[in-house]
Amino acid sequence: MSVVFEFLAANPVLLIFLLVGLGAAVGRVSVGGVSLGAVAVLFAAIGLTAWSVAVGVPIEVPAAIGDIGLVIFAFCTGLIAGPGFFNALRTSYPLMLVVAGVLVLSAVAAFLLGGALGLDPVTIAGTFAGATTNTPALAATGGSPAATVGYASAYVFGVIGAMAAAALALRHRPSDTDAMAPIVEKPVQIDTTTIHTVGEIVAHHSDRVAISRIKHADDGQIDPVRPDTELEVGDVINVVGPRDEVDEVAIELGHTSAIDITRERSSLDFRRIILSNPKLAGRTIGGLRLHEQFGASIARIRRGDVEFVATDDFVLHQGDRLRVVGPRDAMADLTSFFGDSERGMADVNPLALGLGIAIGLGIGAIQIPIPGGHFSLGYAAGALLLGLVMGRIGRIGPIVTSLPHTAASVLAEYGLLVFLAFAGTKAGSLIVSAIVSGEVLTLLLLGFVVTSIAMFGTYLVGRFVFRLGGTRLSGVVGGAQTNPAILAFANLRTDYDVRVALGYSLVYPAAMVVKILLAQIMVGL
Template identity: 70%
Template sequence: MTAVFEFLALHPVIVLFLLIGLGAALGQVRVGGVSLGAVAVLLVGMAITAWGVALGVSIELPAAIGDVGLVLFAFCIGIISGPGFFNAMKSSWALMLVVTGILIVGAAAAFGLGVAFGVSPVTIAGTFAGAVTNTPALAATGGSAEATVGYASAYIFGVIGALVVAALALRHRAADTDAPAPIIDKAVEIDTTSMPTADELSKRHGRRVLFSRVMPKDGEIEAVGPDTQLTPGAVVNVVGPSDAVEAVSDEIGHTAAVDIVGQRSELDFRRIILSNPRLAGRTVASLQLRERLGATIVRVRRGDVEFVATPDFVVLQGDRLRVVGPKRSMPAVSEFLGDSERGMADTNPVALGLGIALGLLIGAIQIPLPGGGYFGLGFGAGALVVGLIMGRIGRIGPFVTSLPNTAANVLAELGLLIFLAFAGTKAGSLIVSAIVSGEIVTLLLIGAVVTLTVMLGTYLMLRHVFRLGGTRLSGAIAGTQTNPAILAFANSRTGHDVRVALGYRLVYPAAMVVKILLAQVLVTL
C-alpha cells in the first residue's frame, strides 16, 4: 500500500477526483432515511490522508484547488439565493433578525466553552462551523487543519441534532393552518356589468391572479391583454392561487359550463424554456410578448416552484414559461424565447468569471480593527455577497448577471465537492492526534452545545413567537442549519410539501451570510 500512497502523493489531481468519487458513493448510503451527502467527501479525505500518514506518506491537495472550489460554491449559492434573500429582507426582516440573534448566541457559547477548555480560536471557529453544518463558514476560517478537525468533530451531531428538532416540529404538522393555495385555472362566466379591464381586476386582487384567455359572447376565444374588457356573458379563464381565483369568480360571475382551456383550435398553450440570454433578467411585461406575437405568459416554473407570471415578475434563463397564444404564433414564440435545453446549462462564463473576480477583490480587502488585527470578508464571503447582488439584479443593460438555476446548482455542488476534498486532506493527520489526545471529546461537547442552542432556540422562537406551522418550521430549521440533508429529511416526511421549501428559503440566505461572518469573528478573538 505504501507504493500506492506514494503514487497518489505525486498526482494530486487523481487524488481530488478519487476523493470526490469515493466520498459521493459513501454519501449516497442512507441510514434511517438520512445520508451524509457531500460531507462524506470530507470524511473520506480525512481517512485516506490519515492512512497515508500512518504509512509515512503525506497526501495534500494544493491550496489553489480549495480556493477554486470554495469561491465557485459560494458565488453560485449567492446567484441562486439572491432574489429570495432580498425579498425576505423586505417581508421577513424580523424573523431574519431573530435567526441572526440565535446564531450569535451559538457563537458566543462556542467561544465561552472553547476558552474555558483552552481550545484555540481557529479550532473554536471550525467547531462552530461544524455545529451549524456550514462549509463556507469553515472556509472563512481559512480552511486550516485545526479548524477542519473542529468542523469534522462537531458536524455529525450537528446533523443529528437538527434532524431531531425537525422531527419535533413535524409532530405538529397535523394542526397546520398555513397551507398555501395551489395555483389553478378556472373558467368563469361573467355576470357583472361593470366591465373592468383585466389589469384593473388583477390589481384589485393584489396582482395574485391573471387572465389567460377569454371567449366573448358569440365570439371566438382570444388571449387576454391588460386592456381587455371583461364583458357580461363572456367566459374568461382565471389563473392564480385557488383562494384568489375563487374570490375573483365570486366578484365577476360564476363557474362556467364550458371548458375554454381544452379548446385549442385557435388558441394554444405550451411550456417553453427561456433560453434566449438577451431576455434573461427582464420583467414579464418588458418582454412585450402580447404586443409582438399576441401571446401571454401566465405561469413560471423555476426549479420545483411555480409562480403566477405577474407583469413585474423577473424571468431568468432556464425558467419554464407557460405561454398562451394564437396557434399560428406558437412556433414564433418558441423561437423568440429560445426553448432550448442548452439554455438551462449555460454557465454564462462572462458573469461567472467577472463576478467571482470581483468577489475575490472584495474578500481581499482588510479593515483594521481597534487594538490591532484586521477583518475581511475572505474569498468565500466576498464571492457570496457578489453572487447575492448579481442574482438579485439579473441584468445590467445588455449584460446578464445571473445563471440558469440548473447550471448554478450543478456548479455549486461541484465547487462544494472540490473544497471538501481539499479540506479533508488538510485535516487527516490532525484528526488522529485529536482522537489519541482526547481533544475530540471536548470538541464534540462544544459542538453539541452550539447545535442544541441554535436548533432549540430556532424551534422555540419560530413556533411560539412567529407562530410558524410545523411543516414550514421544519424547512426553517433546515434553512437555519443551512443543511440540504435536513431539507431532504423534511421533504421526505411531508411528501415534498411546498411549505418546507418556503420555510427553508425564508432564512437560508441570511443564515449563510451570518455564519460566515461569525466564523471570521471567532478566528480574530
C-alpha cells in the first residue's frame, strides 16, 4: 500500500476527488434506515489518512484547497439564509446569548475537569477546541503540539456527539409548528356591502395573502387587480395564500364561490415563468411596475422547494419561478421580459461570488484587540456574515448581490465536500499522534464531557426553553458546533429544508467568536 499512498501524496487534486467519491459511496450505505450522506466524506478521509500514517506515508489535502471549500460553503449558505435571517434575528438574539452561555459553561467544565485530571491549560484549551470542532479556536491557543493532540483526540466525538444531538432534534420534526404553510388559492364571492379595496384586504392580513384577479359582477369581465381596485357585491376574486388566511378572507368578505375564475382564460391567462433576466434580479415586485407595463401581476413565487405569496416588497432572485397573471396577448412579452430560461437557475454570478467572498475574507481577517492579545472572526465567519447581508440586499445599484437558489445550493454542497475531505485528512494525521502520546483516554474523557454539555445543553435549551421546532433546532445544534458536517447531516434528513440553514446561520457567528475568546482565556489562566 505504500506505493499507492506515495502516489496519492504526490497528487493532492486526485486525492481530494477520490476521497469525495469514496465518502459518497460510503454515505449511501443505509443501516437501519440511517445513512451518513456527505458526512461520510469526513470519516472516509480520517480512516484513509490514519492508515497512510500507520504505513509511514502520510497523505494530506493542502490547506488552501480546504479553505476554498470552506469559504464557498459559508458564503453560499449565507446567501441562501439571508432573506429570512434578519427577520428572524429580531426575535432570536436571546437564543444566541443563551447558546453562548452554554458554551461558556462547557469551557468552565473543561477547565475544572482538565485541572483535576492533571492537564495543563494549553492542552485543555486544545481539547475544548476539538470537542467543539472549531479550528480557529485551536489557532487561538497558538497551535502547540500539546493543544493539537488534545484537539485531535476530542474532534471525532465532537462530530459524532453533535450528529446525535441533531438526530434527537429531528425526531420531533413531525410536530413542528413553524413549517411554512402550503400556498393555496380559492375563489371568493363578495357578499358584504362594505366597500373594500384590494390593498386594504392585503394590508389587513399583513401581506400574507394576495389577490390575483377579479370577475366583475356587472359585466362578467375578468381583470388583473391593483391595490386601489374596489370590491363590490357579487364580484368574485381569486385569493392566494396560506390556507387559514385564505379561509379568513372568505369569511370576512362573503363565501367560497363555485366559479373557478382561473379556468376562464379567454382574456386573462397565467403562466409559470423563470426569472432569468439578470437586470430584474434583486428588484422588488412593486418596482417592476408590471400592471403599468403589461396589465399583469405576480400571484406567487417558488424559490427552491418553497412557495411564497407575492407582495410588492418581495425581493426577487434570479432563478425564481413566478406565477404571472396577465392578458393573453401580453404573455409573450412577459415571457421575454422575465427571460424564462433554465440558464438563469445556474448563473453563478461571478462578480458577486468573487467580490463577496473576497470582502468576507477581509472582514474575517480583521484583528480585533482584546486584553492580552487579539482575535479575528476567521475566514468562514466573515464569508458567512457577508453572504447573509448580500442575500438579504439582493442588489446594489446595477450590481446583483445574490445567486439563484439552485446555483447557491450546488456551490455550497461542492464547498462542503471539499472541506470535509480536507478536515478528514487533517484530523486523521493527528489522531495517530494522539494515540501514540498515551494521553488519549484522558483527552477522550474530557472531550466527551465538553461535547455533551455544549451539544445536549444547546438541544435542551432550544427544545424546552425556546420551544424550537426540530427542523430549526437541528440547524441551531450545527451552528453551535460551528461544523458544516452537522449542517450537511441535518440537510440530508430534511431534504434541504431552509429552516436548517436559517437555524445554523443564527448562532454560528456568535458561537465562533465565543469559542475563540474562551480558548484564549483558558491558555492565559
